[in-house]
Amino acid sequence: MSVKETAAGIAAAVAAGRLTASASVEAALARIAAIDPGVNAFTDVTAERARARAAEIDAGLAAGKAPGPLTGVPFAVKNLFDVAGLATRAGSKINRERAPSPRDGALVRRLEEAGAVLVGALNMGEYAYDFTGENAHDGPSRNPHDRERMTGGSSGGSGAAVAAGLVPLTLGSDTNGSIRVPSAFCGTFGLKPTFGRLSRAGSFPFVASFDHLGPLARSVADLGLAYDAMQGEDPDDPWQAPRPVEPVTDALAQGATGLRIAVAGGYFARGGEPDCFAAVARAAEALGASRRIEIPEAARARAAAFIITAAEAAGLHLDRLRERPGDYDPAVRDRLIAGTTIPAAWVHRTQRFRSWYRARVLALFDEVDVILAPCTPCRALRIGQATMELDGVTVPARPNIGVFTQPISFIGLPVVAVPVRVGDGLPLAVQVIAAPWREDLALRVAGALEAAGVGAAPVAE
Amino acid sequence: MTTPPPSPPLPLDDASAGAVVDAMMPLVGIAMAPEWRETVIASVKATAAAAKLVLDFPLDDTVEPAPVFRA
Numbered sequence: 280m281s282v283k284e285t286a287a288g289i290a291a292a293v294a295a296g297r298l299t300a301s302a303s304v305e306a307a308l309a310r311i312a313a314i315d316p317g318v319n320a321f322t323d324v325t326a327e328r329a330r331a332r333a334a335e336i337d338a339g340l341a342a343g344k345a346p347g348p349l350t351g352v353p354f355a356v357k358n359l360f361d362v363a364g365l366a367t368r369a370g371s372k373i374n375r376e377r378a379p380s381p382r383d384g385a386l387v388r389r390l391e392e393a394g395a396v397l398v399g400a401l402n403m404g405e406y407a408y409d410f411t412g413e414n415a416h417d418g419p420s421r422n423p424h425d426r427e428r429m430t431g432g433s434s435g436g437s438g439a440a441v442a443a444g445l446v447p448l449t450l451g452s453d454t455n456g457s458i459r460v461p462s463a464f465c466g467t468f469g470l471k472p473t474f475g476r477l478s479r480a481g482s483f484p485f486v487a488s489f490d491h492l493g494p495l496a497r498s499v500a501d502l503g504l505a506y507d508a509m510q511g512e513d514p515d516d517p518w519q520a521p522r523p524v525e526p527v528t529d530a531l532a533q534g535a536t537g538l539r540i541a542v543a544g545g546y547f548a549r550g551g552e553p554d555c556f557a558a559v560a561r562a563a564e565a566l567g568a569s570r571r572i573e574i575p576e577a578a579r580a581r582a583a584a585f586i587i588t589a590a591e592a593a594g595l596h597l598d599r600l601r602e603r604p605g606d607y608d609p610a611v612r613d614r615l616i617a618g619t620t621i622p623a624a625w626v627h628r629t630q631r632f633r634s635w636y637r638a639r640v641l642a643l644f645d646e647v648d649v650i651l652a653p654c655t656p657c658r659a660l661r662i663g664q665a666t667m668e669l670d671g672v673t674v675p676a677r678p679n680i681g682v683f684t685q686p687i688s689f690i691g692l693p694v695v696a697v698p699v700r701v702g703d704g705l706p707l708a709v710q711v712i713a714a715p716w717r718e719d720l721a722l723r724v725a726g727a728l729e730a731a732g733v734g735a736a737p738v739a740e
Numbered sequence: 741m742t743t744p745p746p747s748p749p750l751p752l753d754d755a756s757a758g759a760v761v762d763a764m765m766p767l768v769g770i771a772m773a774p775e776w777r778e779t780v781i782a783s784v785k786a787t788a789a790a791a792k793l794v795l796d797f798p799l800d801d802t803v804e805p806a807p808v809f810r811a
Contacts, residue, residue, distance in 0.1 A: 488807060579797055582790035589787055601769045604776075613776050617783030620764040625791045630805035632794050637806065678786070690806075 283738045286352040286447040286501040290394065293340070293351035300333040300340075300351035304396050307353035311398065311445050318421045320430075320439035322358050323365055323400040329353065332396045348504050348528075350394030354448040357434050358400040359407060360384040360492075361481040369483035370403040370433070372416045372606050373599055384481025385516065386450060386492055386509045393508035398446060401436030405608040407452055407485040408592060408615070409433040410460050410680035411660075415608035419662050422465055423739035424705055428659035431464030431680065433457040434495070438465035441495050444738035448496050448505055452482065454489045455584055456654075456684025459710060462495060462696035464659035466706025467736045468725065469495040470502045473715045474691025475520030477506075478513035486591045487518065488630075489584065489688055497736040499726040502695065503528045506718065527719040535649075535727035538720060540568035543652040543712075546577035547683060550669050551656030558699040558707040559653050565733045566724065572647060575639045580686035583629045583636070585678070590626045593618025610677070637690040644714035649724045653683050654696050654708035683710065693718040695725040697734040709734075752788045757781045 284292075292298035308326050315321050336350060356362065359369040361380035368375040382388075387397060402420040404412060412435020413419040420435035422428040423443035430439045434451025438461025441449050451458040453471040462469030470493045477492050484490055494505040510524045542548075542563050548556060563569070593600070596615050604612055643650070656669055660676055667676045687694055692715060696708040711728075713721040728734035752760075758781050765772050772780065 576797070579793045582793040585790045586787060586794065589783075597768065601771075604770065605773070609776070609779070613779040614783045616765075616770055616772060616776065616780045617761075617787060619768040619770065620760055620784055621787060621791075625795065627805060628799070629791075629794050630807060631799055631803045632797060633806035635797075635799055635803050 283444055284447065285498045286349060286496060287498065287504060289352050289447065290346070290348060290350050294346040298351065300336040300396060301330065303351040304329045304333040304353050304398065307398050307446050314443050314445060317426060318423050318439045318443050319418050320401055320420050320436040320443065320445060321355065321399045322368070322402050322417055322436070323362070325362065325397055325399050329396050329398045332391070336394060336396070347392070347394030349390060349508060352395045352448060353398045353446045354390060354395045354450070355397065355399045355401050355440055355446050356387055356450040357403050357437050357452055359403060359452060359483040360387055360400070360450060362387065362397065362400055365400060367483050369407065370405040370414055370417070373603060374483065382481070385478040385513050387481070389509045389511070390505065395448065401440055401449060403436055404433035405611045406596070407433040407454060407457055408611045410456060410677055412438070412461060413662060421662070422659050424466060425659065427661060428705065429464060429662055431460035431655070431659065434461050437461060437495050438467055441465065441467045441497055442739050448494060448501055450492060451495055452485070453491045453493060453688060454486045455588060455688055456681040458493050458495060459654050459684045459694060459696040459708065460680055462698065463654040463706065463708035466698040467495045467497060468499055468502050468698060468734070469493065469696040470506055470718065470722070471688060471694045472506065472718055473693045475518060476522060476718070477509050478516040478519050480513050480515035484595060486588050488587050488591060491688065497738070499722055499729050500531060503531055503722055522716065525716070525719070527722050530719045531723060531726045533723055534730065535566050535724045538648040538724060539646070540566050540649045540651065540724065541570040541572040541647040542568060543574050543650050544571040545573045547574065547652040550682060551653055552658070554701045554704065555653040555656055555707055557701045559651050559709050561701065562651055562697065562699055562709045562728055562733055565728060565731045568651065570647070572643060572650060574643065574650070574686065576636055577686040579632065580636050580689050581682060583632050584685040584689040586621060586625060586629045589614060589618035590621045593621070633689065640690060641714065648713065648720050650712040652710045652712060654710050655680055656682055658705040658707060687712055691715065693721050695721040697725045697728050698736050699734055752785050754781055757784045757788070760784055
């Protein structure tokens with residue numbers, strides 16, 4: 280099998296007996312050994328476990344066991360997911376001193392129940408407070424399309440591993456954009472589901488109000504397969520919403536037919552490099568979407584996300600900040616310390632604004648089914664780049680990479696990041712945004728863009 | 741719904757932000773190294789600027805906070 284094969288392709292080959300799970304896993308391990316030293320996506324390769332699991336799958340298939348939807352598909356997870364036997368480091372120096380996890384996180388278990396095989400854990404920005412993919416302890420993950428460039432973060436290894444063809448499927452987390460930004464910079468598809476849809480049990484938290492988990496892949500069908508396998512109630516996650524399993528895979532063939540699609544204007548049409556908006560225009564043209572819609576008070580929503588993020592993250596880390604602040608990545612530590620000074624009254628007010636904003640944005644979905652917006656205001660920046668120029672103004676790079684993602688995750692809307700090439704430069708992505716619980720619509724539109732040749736996630740050469 | 745009174749004057753200057761940081765560190769129990777102070781202050785100023793945007797937006801008293809707890 281080619282390294283460019285999708286998860287669906289691998290699973291079909293294994294199910295048909297053209298490929299064994301062991302051969303699939305060995306190919307991934309060989310690719311990781313050859314390529315990963317240059318991209319630094321992996322922090323742990325669980326080769327022994329993966330080989331044992333693959334052998335078990337092959338033995339089961341030989342004995343007549345029915346294959347699952349992801350049988351034999353190698354995958355890897357951001358290292359904030361619990362992996363049995365590994366300390367869940369969450370990109371930090373401090374957490375790697377923790378005891379090894381006794382069991383896998385909920386979504387890891389669900390993917391393996393569907394037949395997938397975990398091959399390792401992935402680099403990330405410390406404690407997920409990051410848009411760059413840089414890490415002071417493990418080194419930066421490197422963009423497979425240009426290794427001097429950022430992967431985006433904080434799920435940097437998750438983007439790099441997929442874009443480099445190391446594995447066809449990874450999991451990441453997205454609080455303010457941490458799946459969507461690496462998808463844009465590395466040119467992968469990524470799904471941030473509705474807030475509360477997928478279980479967060481067995482993952483290291485960042486901001487309880489905004490944390491989401493989801494997949495990255497090189498095709499929309501692969502996102503759908505992984506997402507369907509991960510749905511379902513989990514009593515271990517008190518924040519999960521009581522939703523039935525609502526599979527999307529069969530709906531993808533419907534494409535965008537009959538859907539009302541609009542482009543976000545105003546805030547989402549300025550403050551970025553022209554090609555970011557050109558990518559949105561290209562997607563809109565392919566979908567025949569000429570309508571523009573205004574998401575109200577998006578700048579305030581981004582500011583509000585900034586405040587809640589800083590306050591909740593500071594609360595989560597307070598003990599560690601008191602006991603060993605010198606062991607943090609300085610870029611993370613100083614923001615966490617600042618977060619401890621935020622007045623509670625501001626947080627309360629901000630959570631009230633969040634209700635107001637949610638109601639106004641949800642009303643837009645009476646008129647449209649899907650909204651298109653840029654994913655990032657720029658292409659992948661150089662590793663270590665501290666500032667960038669937007670609309671002729673020099674601004675700090677780190678906080679501004681997420682200007683277009685934050686107002687969306689702030690209210691938990693489902694989004695598919697669709698990689699769209701403009702010119703011959705580095706990748707960009709478009710956010711395909713739907714109403715809560717309508718991942719199916721966002722994925723259908725993403726699939727339509729892929730079918731039209733506008734959205735594509737080729738392996739970096 | 742009424743327009744709120746003006747929020748604290750911004751941009752918060754370095755001295756004011758520094759005073760906030762210096763007052764808060766004993767309260768939250770963090771031993772901040774002197775060399776971290778400048779970037780912490782910059783972050784406090786950025787947070788205050790973000791807060792001004794939110795605090796200046798009028799909200800009716802009946803608007804509930806977003807998180808919902810169910811016993």
